[in-house]
Amino acid sequence: MFWFSLKEPAVHPDRYFSPDPAQKRIALELYQSVAALPLVCPHGHVDARLFAQPDVHFANPAQLFIIPDHYVFRMLFSRGVPLEHLGVPRADGAPVEADPRRVWQTFAEHFYLFQGTPTGLWLADELQGVFGVTHKLSGATAAAIYDQVAAQLAAPGFTPRELYARFNIEVLCTTDSAADPLTAHQAIRASGWGGQIRPTFRPDAVLDLAAPGWQSNTEALGQAAGRAIHDYAAFVAALEDRRAFFKSQGATATDHGVLTPFTTVLAPGEPEAIFQRALHGTASAADAAQFMGHMLVEMARMSVDDGLVMQLHPGALRSHHAAHLERFGPNTGADIPVGVEFTRNLQPLLGRFGLDQRLRLVLFTLDETAYSRELAPLAGFYPSVRLGPPWWFFDSWNGMRRFFEQVIETAGLYNTAGFNDDTRAFASIPARHDLWRRAAADWLAGLVVRRMLDEAGAYPMARALAYDLARQTYRLA
Numbered sequence: 001m002f003w004f005s006l007k008e009p010a011v012h013p014d015r016y017f018s019p020d021p022a023q024k025r026i027a028l029e030l031y032q033s034v035a036a037l038p039l040v041c042p043h044g045h046v047d048a049r050l051f052a053q054p055d056v057h058f059a060n061p062a063q064l065f066i067i068p069d070h071y072v073f074r075m076l077f078s079r080g081v082p083l084e085h086l087g088v089p090r091a092d093g094a095p096v097e098a099d100p101r102r103v104w105q106t107f108a109e110h111f112y113l114f115q116g117t118p119t120g121l122w123l124a125d126e127l128q129g130v131f132g133v134t135h136k137l138s139g140a141t142a143a144a145i146y147d148q149v150a151a152q153l154a155a156p157g158f159t160p161r162e163l164y165a166r167f168n169i170e171v172l173c174t175t176d177s178a179a180d181p182l183t184a185h186q187a188i189r190a191s192g193w194g195g196q197i198r199p200t201f202r203p204d205a206v207l208d209l210a211a212p213g214w215q216s217n218t219e220a221l222g223q224a225a226g227r228a229i230h231d232y233a234a235f236v237a238a239l240e241d242r243r244a245f246f247k248s249q250g251a252t253a254t255d256h257g258v259l260t261p262f263t264t265v266l267a268p269g270e271p272e273a274i275f276q277r278a279l280h281g282t283a284s285a286a287d288a289a290q291f292m293g294h295m296l297v298e299m300a301r302m303s304v305d306d307g308l309v310m311q312l313h314p315g316a317l318r319s320h321h322a323a324h325l326e327r328f329g330p331n332t333g334a335d336i337p338v339g340v341e342f343t344r345n346l347q348p349l350l351g352r353f354g355l356d357q358r359l360r361l362v363l364f365t366l367d368e369t370a371y372s373r374e375l376a377p378l379a380g381f382y383p384s385v386r387l388g389p390p391w392w393f394f395d396s397w398n399g400m401r402r403f404f405e406q407v408i409e410t411a412g413l414y415n416t417a418g419f420n421d422d423t424r425a426f427a428s429i430p431a432r433h434d435l436w437r438r439a440a441a442d443w444l445a446g447l448v449v450r451r452m453l454d455e456a457g458a459y460p461m462a463r464a465l466a467y468d469l470a471r472q473t474y475r476l477a
Contacts, residue, residue, distance in 0.1 A: 011125045016397055016438040018446065026455060027445035031438055033459055034466040038170035039433050042253065042474035043200065043311060043388075043420040048174045048184035050160040050426065051197050057159055061149040062087055062100035065126070066107050069425040071119045074333030076110050083328060091329040101146060108142030118396040118435065125431035130163075160426060164195050167430045171196040171476055175255055178203040178242050179220040182249050189249070198250040201243055201308065204257050206235075207295045209278045209288040218279075232275040236298065243306055252475045253309040253362075254299060261314045261342055261363075263349040264293035297349045304358045309474050311388065315340040315366035337366035337393065342374040354382040362417050362473060364388035368402060376410035386417040386473050395422070395432065400439040413461055418469030433466075440465040 017027045050056055058064045066072050067087045077083055084096040087103040097103050114120030127133035131149045135141045152158050157166070164172070176182060176199045188197050205217040222229035224245075225238035243254070266274075274291045277283040283291075296312070303310045319325035320336045342363065353359045361384050363375055379385045387407055390399035407416065421432040441462055447453035453461075471477045 011121065011128055015121070016435065017442050020449070023442070023445045023449045025445075026448050026458070027438075027442040030441035030444055030458055030462045034437050034441070034462050035434075036168070037463070037467045038168050039429060040170050040418070040467060040470040040474075040476065041172040041421055041429060042470050042476060043173055043175070043255065044422055044429075045175050045424040046172060046426045046429075047424075048176075048182075048188065048197050048199070051164065051193070051195060052184040052187040052191075054161055054191070054193065055159060056161075058153045060100040060153065061146050062103040062107070064149075064153065064427055065123065065425070066103055069428075070331060070333040071425070072107070072123075075113050075117070075119065076107065077333060079110065079113055081106060081110060083332070088328060088332060090327060092327070101143070104146045105139065105142045108137050108145070109139035111137045121435065122428045122431040125434065126427050129430065130427055161193060161195060163427070169195070169429065171198060172429075173198045173200050173251075173253065173474075175200045175202050176246070177217075178206055178239065179217070179224040181224065182246070185249050196250070198252060199246050200311075201246040201251055201254040202256070203239060203242075203254070203299075206239075207256070207292055207299075208258075209274070209283045209291050210285065214278065215281070230279075232272040235275060239298075240302060240306075243302060243308060247306060247308060251308065253311055254303065255311045255313065256296065256299065257313045257316065257318075258292060258296070259314065259317065259338070260340060261296075261312055261345045262289065262293045263296045263346055264290060265297055265348050265352070266290060266294045270294075293348075297352060300349050300353045300359055300361065303360070304353055304356055307358065307475065309360040309362060311362045311364070313364045313391065316392070340365060340367040340370060342370055342378060346378070350378075350382055350384070354384050357383045359384040360386065360473065360475070362386045362388045364391045366392060366394070368394065368399075368406070371403065371406035372410060376407045379407075379411040379415040386415055387411055388417045389419045389436070391422060397435065397439050400436065401443065404440070404443045413464060414469070416465075416469060417473040418465060418467070418471075420470060437462075437466045 014024070017024045073083055073086045073088055076086060084090065085106050087097045087100065090096055114123065127137065127145070131152050133145050133148060135145065137145055174197065178201060182199050185197060185199050205211050206214065206221050208214070211217065218229055218235070221238050221242065225241040227234055227238055229235050229238055271291065271294055274283060274287045277287055299310055315337050316335045317338050318335050319330055320334045324332065324334045363385060365375060375387055379387045390403045419433060419436040421429050423429060423432060444453065444458040444462055448455050448458050
């Protein structure tokens with residue numbers, strides 16, 4: 001099955017723009033003013049090891065496009081395609097499809113499932129823009145397109161470092177556990193290569209007492225910090241040590257993935273009591289919730305002290321299906337959003353640090369009902385708060401439109417954080433930024449044609465959304 005006629009381009013040059021002639025003209029001009037700006041990627045999950053050596057190549061098209069990308073394989077899984085058939089590794093080491101050509105063929109035969117989705121548009125953009133593929137991907141074209149992409153991946157000019165330059169990336173930030181030695185980051189810095197690959201401090205595995213392997217994770221934290229952790233004070237000191245190490249390696253931010261943004265300030269002695277119960281394996285679910293809420297306030301306190309930007313990603317119920325988690329592990333497509341309340345949950349943290357401009361707190365959500373009710377008013381009052389862009393399931397044209405329409409009129413443009421791609425799929429980065437830049441230009445053009453904004457004023461706003469806000473928010477300037 002072909003997605004469309006082979007005579008049509010895979011991606012239209014005027015994609016995402018309004019059909020209204022006046023709005024389209026202005027949108028195109030705004031987009032053209034920012035299209036060539038460098039890409040600032042302040043939050044994502046690309047593996048730093050890709051850049052540690054100059055001659056690394058991606059293994060094959062399946063490994064690049066399918067196997068690491070839950071955006072891709074969760075759609076096929078939802079239509080009955082076993083993840084084993086897509087080469088997704090099993091947690092128990094059981095065999096999965098090892099032939100990348102067969103994985104690619106299965107993917108191509110189901111590519112029609114992505115019609116109308118941002119993933120489908122990203123993939124088509126990648127194939128055409130990065131690899132020069134002019135035919136639509138389908139079961140019939142799968143083999144020829146695989147050969148074309150595979151040949152280029154093996155050729156000079158297609159190493160991750162060379163693609164980084166070709167994509168015009170200015171800085172790319174990874175996400176790294178608190179105990180990570182950052183070996184790859186150190187190798188990159190020692191190599192003299194000019195690309196900026198910066199780590200991001202993510203301590204979820206030690207802040208969440210209910211996380212699998214919490215005790216071993218905490219031991220690893222202590223080993224990385226060079227101190228034994230037998231009490232709460234040593235735990236906090238180890239976190240401060242690791243943050244300082246990450247900052248020495250170029251980090252400008254921390255990241256916190258939580259179910260809810262609940263924060264609290266525990267009474268003296270309570271953190272130590274809970275920590276001791278955790279060390280002895282007797283901490284309750286209530287203990288874990290209270291401790292995480294307290295530690296988020298501590299993380300804000302540390303950010304005031306060391307200047308690292310604090311990102312909060314709440315609202316994903318991770319690994320919704322227990323058997324799927326056991327079979328494939330985390331981050332394999334089974335995370336589902338839940339409703340989130342911000343106003344009361346963040347009050348303890350913001351009561352202490354919300355007016356302190358040394359804190360930069362970037363809030364994300366998977367609950368769009370919070371945009372105009374809570375998030376925009378919070379960002380419109382607290383100097384420390386910025387709103388992150390539409391995230392995960394809402395990283396789409398419609399998601400971006402809803403964000404612009406529900407947030408900007410209350411928070412203002414300059415209380416938002418610009419764009420980040422939050423991706424594990426390196427080759428998708430230009431397509432994701434391009435979508436944001438086009439959607440932003442089209443939204444601004446709509447304000448201009450409605451006489452809500454003059455055309456001259458739209459150009460610096462387009463640049464801010466495309467480039468300036470991300471650099472400023474994440475202190476990358």
